[in-house]
Amino acid sequence: MKHVEGGICAVRGVKAKGIKQGKNGLAIMVADARELATSGVFTRNKVIAAPLIITREALSKGDLKAIIANSGCANAFTGEKGIEDARWMAGLLSKKLKCSPEEIGVASTGVIGRYLDKTWLAGHLDEVYDQISSSKEASSACVRAIMTTDTLMKEVAVELDNGVRIAGIAKGSGMIEPNMGTMLAFLFTDATLSRNALDACLRKAVDKSFNMVVVDGDTSTNDMALLTATGYRDCDEKTFQDGLDHVCISLAKMIAKDGEGATRLIEARVSGARTEGDARAAAKAIVRSPLVKTAIYGKDPNWGRVVAAAGYSGAEVDQDRISLKFTGNNKEAVLVDSGMIVEGKLEILKSIMDSREILIEVELGIGENSATAWGCDLTYD
Template sequence: MKELNSGICAIEGISTWGIKEGKYGLAIIRADGFAVAVYTQNKVIAAPLIVTKKHLESQKGHIKAVIANSGNANACTGQKGIEDAEEMCKILAQKLNCKKEEILVASTGIIGRLLPVDKIKQQIDKVMPELASGSIASQKAAEAIITTDTTIKQFAVETVGYVHVGGIAKGAGMIAPNMATMLAFICTDACLPHDVLQDCLQKSVDKSFNMVIVDGDTSTNDMAILITTEKKECSVTEFQQALDITCINLARMMAKDGEGATKLIELTVTGAETPDDAKRIARTILTSPLVKTAIFGEDPNWGRIIAAAGRSGANMNQKKITLEFSDKNDSVTIIDGGKTIETTSKIKKIMKSDTINIQLDLNIGKATATGWGCDLTYEYVKINAKYST
């Protein structure tokens, strides 16, 4: 698998661009192809998701473009919000000479405020003439969709069979299991049955975006869209591997760029009885404020990890667990078969790293899960205490 630096433009036939003006950004992805999507599991669903789902159903997945704005979520905005999301699609459709139902729409930003449609119209006019292919175009689109993110998130790969998968994403806060205030736009040239594409996307999301936790909150606007130009034949296995790698790398970038974060946590749970148990433990640990603050303070209080695992509801036997910490240089076994081996000194050294790997082996089964999170800092509180002002 070869890593590329061109994001969504790794796929021939995809053109894109974006603009960022203060808090407000807009990106357009022009892609004549077939699309599937996975949406937030929050019961409060933002207008753009309602419109996108309707458009995909009405066109049986065939699309011409995606439009995404940042700075305003268009959530909790009632019927007017749906009309505004449709208006975004209509404006772009007129410029592309297609039906508005062939346009998908996404939004991210503050909840409860009406969409600044006039501003969006102006930005569409600015972005349309700039649509292009290549790494710079993908970067511009990635920049346009970020909110509190400090870095863009894009990734692409080419398989040994010359199939391409590339994506851009945003997300730094309100990140929790079952997707969060995150948007991901993934493009490919793989030609596979449409139901297979949906299944592949769901599987990748479950092991990537659904395993990222920054703060435990789940947004109204989550969406991952997979678009294919259907130009290249490939096996399901080949495509799934490429999609998994792309989504996992984008998810890892989200955790690393968590609001106010100074440390990335990569947690692997092994030896669980079931996959659900492994995921449940990983999510509980990564969500724990006590664990996250200990990581921030470089406090070797590993007991918080074990306590979180124990309250997760997953089956475990404390007499069998093994706990290890590691970074790129060192590793330390803290618990081995339920017995404490190391308490503080070696752990402190590893906790000074900006990436901390935690391995928890339950030793009662064969199921595994990996999740990503970050520390909880003073800066996170500052960012979210004043988000709407």
């Protein structure tokens, strides 16, 4: 596997474009497929934005030829008018592509409780659509178009050893946790896979990537991850899964690193858990903990906060078996070894906490399951 340039447009059959003006943005992604298949996963918030309702309905009837997304307005908590506006967005693009509106995915991100600026969207549709292309600049323009409070562009593309390409773009920096929060991810591949296989692979990848990111503990109304296959290259499911996992985890780490007000990326790896659920619970508790977040921001070597978070996570924990290690700035500090405190490491830990990326490893010592979660520090901003 190797990284390639081009973002989502590195995938055969994918064209895109976007525009950003102030807080408003419009992005279009089109799949010219030989054998089309699409899958999606959505927010678990009971308040579900109108675009998600429309896109889920579309996926229940078939695959998506294209996606239209806007930023600046979430079109959430907007009632029947919001549903009508989301259908209107699908209709705008379907007329250009001469297809059914039910073959168009719709996504929105921005402020909740406000209606779409249909005049702005309609006024810029031709400008965006007429410039769609398969260039790397087009993919980047698409990323910029969906950004809200994001400060970093989030796109990645890889080519597997068999030539298959998988790529994705994403946005997200706030309302992140526990099951994809104010997070949009648009993933594409030129692999040939059945819809059932695509769906299974996406759910597995999301479960170990986007669903393991915590920024502020809020769950958005607009979470969406869509995966489209254009069907130009054969690929076995395991190889594809490995590539998709890599792309999704890369994007998830970018989201965590770009958390609102964040200065440091925190990665928590928990191993030796009795169950996978225990490992996930402990890892997420660590990156969710305000005390851990503030300790890292303040470079306070109070590592006991990590142990405490694992202890209240709901995971099975035996304090006499726990081991704890911090890594960063090319240094590592073992602070607890099988329940025993390791003295003389606090100065090294302070230096580690000055790193932009900090790895926290917790070995529970009671099983064989592991999980990784990502988060960020908690600052004044």
